Every structure is written in C-alpha cells, then in structure tokens.
Amino acid sequence: MDQKDNTLKVTVSRGTSGEQFEQEFEVPAYENQTVLDVVSWIQQNSDPTLSYRFACRVGMCGSCAMMVNGEPRWTCRTHVKKVVRKNTLSIAPLRNLPVVKDLAADMTPFFDKWVDAEGYHHPTRTRHDPMQEVTPNDEERNRANAGIECINCAVCYAACDTVANNDAYLGPAALQRAWTLYNDQKNENGQAILDAVSRDGGCHSCHSMGSCSLYCPNELDPMSAIAGLKRETAKNLFRRRR
Amino acid sequence: MLEFRLYMAQRLTALLMAPLVFGHIAVMIYAVQGGLSAAEILGRTQGSVFWFLFYGTFVFAVSIHASIGLRTILHEWSGLKGGLLNAVAALICAALLALGGRAVMAVTLL
Ligand code: SF4
Ligand code: SF4
Numbered sequence: 102m103d104q105k106d107n108t109l110k111v112t113v114s115r116g117t118s119g120e121q122f123e124q125e126f127e128v129p130a131y132e133n134q135t136v137l138d139v140v141s142w143i144q145q146n147s148d149p150t151l152s153y154r155f156a157c158r159v160g161m162c163g164s165c166a167m168m169v170n171g172e173p174r175w176t177c178r179t180h181v182k183k184v185v186r187k188n189t190l191s192i193a194p195l196r197n198l199p200v201v202k203d204l205a206a207d208m209t210p211f212f213d214k215w216v217d218a219e220g221y222h223h224p225t226r227t228r229h230d231p232m233q234e235v236t237p238n239d240e241e242r243n244r245a246n247a248g249i250e251c252i253n254c255a256v257c258y259a260a261c262d263t264v265a266n267n268d269a270y271l272g273p274a275a276l277q278r279a280w281t282l283y284n285d286q287k288n289e290n291g292q293a294i295l296d297a298v299s300r301d302g303g304c305h306s307c308h309s310m311g312s313c314s315l316y317c318p319n320e321l322d323p324m325s326a327i328a329g330l331k332r333e334t335a336k337n338l339f340r341r342r343r
Numbered sequence: 344m345l346e347f348r349l350y351m352a353q354r355l356t357a358l359l360m361a362p363l364v365f366g367h368i369a370v371m372i373y374a375v376q377g378g379l380s381a382a383e384i385l386g387r388t389q390g391s392v393f394w395f396l397f398y399g400t401f402v403f404a405v406s407i408h409a410s411i412g413l414r415t416i417l418h419e420w421s422g423l424k425g426g427l428l429n430a431v432a433a434l435i436c437a438a439l440l441a442l443g444g445r446a447v448m449a450v451t452l453l
C-alpha cells in the first residue's frame with residue numbers, strides 16, 4: 102500500500118432512529134483489516150461513545166452485521182480490501198430495522214417474526230422417551246440441513262426489498278427457519294408452521310428476487326427455502342380439501 | 344389468509360392464461376400471414392361460441408391475475424392497505440372485466 106493510501110476515510114452513521122447524522126473519521130489502513138476492526142479502532146481511538154455490537158469476531162454469533170457502502174455485511178468477516186471504494190467506507194446500522202444507537206440496530210422485530218413464523222422447536226418427545234432417531238441421508242433431512250447453519254445475523258432481512266416495503270412480511274430468515282423445522286424429524290406440528298407462514302405477510306409475499314440468497318454470508322439459500330414453503334402450502338390446500 | 348388465497352388465484356389464472364396466450368399468438372400470425380381483412384376476421388368470430396369462450400376466459404383470467412398483481416404493487420409502493428387497498432384492486436378487476444368483456448362481445452356476438 103503506498104503512502105497516500107494508508108488512511109481510510111470512514112463515514113459512520115450516528116444517533117438513534119429518526120435523529121441520525123453522519124460523522125467522518127480517519128482510520129489507519131492496514132494490509133489485513135476487517136470492517137469490524139475499523140469500527141473498533143474508531144471506538145478505541147477516536148470516539149469512545151460510538152455504539153456497535155459484536156461478540157465472536159469469527160462469523161459465529163451473528164451480532165456484528167451492518168450496512169457497509171450500502172450493502173449488508175457481517176463486518177467481522179468482511180475485509181476492508183473487498184469493499185473499500187477509493188479509500189472510503191460508509192458504515193451504517195442494518196437496514197429495515199429500528200436503531201438503538203449509532204451502529205446497533207434493534208433486532209426485536211426480526212426475532213419477533215421468527216416466533217410469528219413458528220420458527221421454534223415443537224418437540225416430538227419428552228425426556229422420558231428414547232431419543233428420536235434421525236436418518237442422516239434422507240431427502241427431508243437434507244432439506245433441513247440446508248438452512249441449519251443460519252446465525253441469525255439479519256443480513257438477508259436487511260437485503261430484502263419486500264421487508265422494506267411490507268411491514269407485515271416475516272422475512273427470509275424466519276421463513277427459512279420455519280422450512281428447516283418443517284423438514285426436521287424431531288419437530289412436530291408441521292401444520293402449525295404451514296398455517297403460520299400462510300397468514301398475511303407470510304411466505305406468499307416473497308417475490309423470489311433472491312437478494313437474501315445473494316447476501317447471506319453463510320451462503321444459505323432462504324429464497325429456495327421459501328419456495329419450498331410455497332409449494333408445501335399449496336399442496337396442503339388441496340390435500341385438506343379432499 | 345387473504346394473501347394466500349390471492350396468491351393461489353394468481354397462480355391458477357396464470358395456468359389458464361399460458362395456453363390462451365399461445366393460442367392468441369398463433370391466431371394472430373395465421374391471420375396476418377393469410378392476409379385476412381378485418382371483415383373476414385369478424386365474419387369468422389362473430390356468432391362463434393368457441394371464440395367467445397376462448398377470449399371470454401382470457402379476459403376473465405387476465406382481470407383476476409392483473410388486479411392481484413397491481414394490488415401487491417400498490418401496497419408495497421404506496422402503502423395503501425386494508426379495505427381501501429382491496430376496494431381499489433376490486434375496482435381495477437371490474438374495469439378490466441368491463442373493458443375486456445366489451446371487446447369480446449363486440450368481436451364474437453352477432
Ligand atoms: S427472495 Fe423473497 S425473502 Fe429473499 S430477498 Fe427476495 S423477497 Fe426477500
Ligand atoms: S439466512 Fe444467512 S443472512 Fe439470513 S440470518 Fe441466517 S445466516 Fe444471516
């Protein structure tokens with residue numbers, strides 16, 4: 102990196118929902134540096150009042166996602182090199198969510214929608230029963246496995262234009278979790294899941310444009326999971342009529 | 344639940360429309376290639392139960408399909424919702440049915 106390239110111009114969104122403003126910082130550039138490193142450098146060296154959220158720093162916990170140059174990213178695993186434009190970075194809280202302060206988005210609506218989509222475990226057995234066997238290679242299990250590595254980072258939720266334009270829409274992560282559970286042998290009451298995702302704002306509101314699958318940092322495919330829900334709910338409609 | 348019903352209605356009308364679109368295109372190409380005049384075309388379509396049903400079904404499917412799609416766009420782009428949104432969508436459906444129906448009748452009734 103040559104001399105004039107060794108500082109980054111970083112624009113950071115500050116404040117809370119409705120009262121946001123932008124602030125510029127100069128941050129030393131390094132050969133190896135993540136966006137989270139940049140945010141941490143600012144907090145440690147320029148302005149200790151900067152609020153942001155992270156925990157694991159290795160792409161496991163899903164707490165560090167922010168908008169970087171207008172696109173949702175997991176900041177702990179996004180190298181500055183990959184996203185920087187002319188030595189400038191703009192960093193903002195995740196789109197489609199209220200802001201707690203500065204770079205920390207309020208995840209409440211995101212997690213409320215997981216519950217609304219029945220995206221929680223419905224156990225088949227109690228502790229007194231023998232363990233449920235899981236056949237590792239059957240089709241259903243593979244469908245469940247496809248979405249199981251979701252880290253709840255809400256990158257997909259921020260990337261989705263349907264979420265942006267339709268308040269009621271449950272969003273890609275919650276619907277993908279519903280699909281994962283629907284296919285899980287250890288989960289009961291698939292009908293409750295199908296009913297939940299068939300309500301207004303459910304899977305049928307998805308326009309299948311695929312921003313969620315494009316941006317998911319774990320390379321999951323919520324769009325296809327939602328397509329699965331659409332198919333199952335439609336089939337189920339005819340099944341129930343009979 | 345309403346959205347799910349509309350979703351199904353939109354898919355089913357799409358299913359109806361697909362073969363009708365191909366039929367319509369085939370008829371147009373045939374009419375143009377054969378050099379049929381307007382009077383000759385009307386001579387074949389007027390009084391034909393087949394063409395009445397063909398284009399009648401088409402108009403019916405289009406009206407439902409399009410008004411559901413426009414309802415979604417209106418909701419997402421203008422924030423319109425609830426009863427007002429449904430009323431506007433129903434109005435669009437009625438207008439398409441009226442306009443299309445009028446054309447079908449003009450071409451197929453004697
Ligand atoms: S495919 Fe569906 S969930 Fe994914 S970004 Fe598009 S509308 Fe949102
Ligand atoms: S599906 Fe991907 S982008 Fe969405 S919350 Fe899960 S890990 Fe994050």
Ligand code: FES
Pocket residue numbers: 155156157158159160161162163164165166175176177178
């Ligand atoms: S800090 Fe845990 S995923 Fe980034």
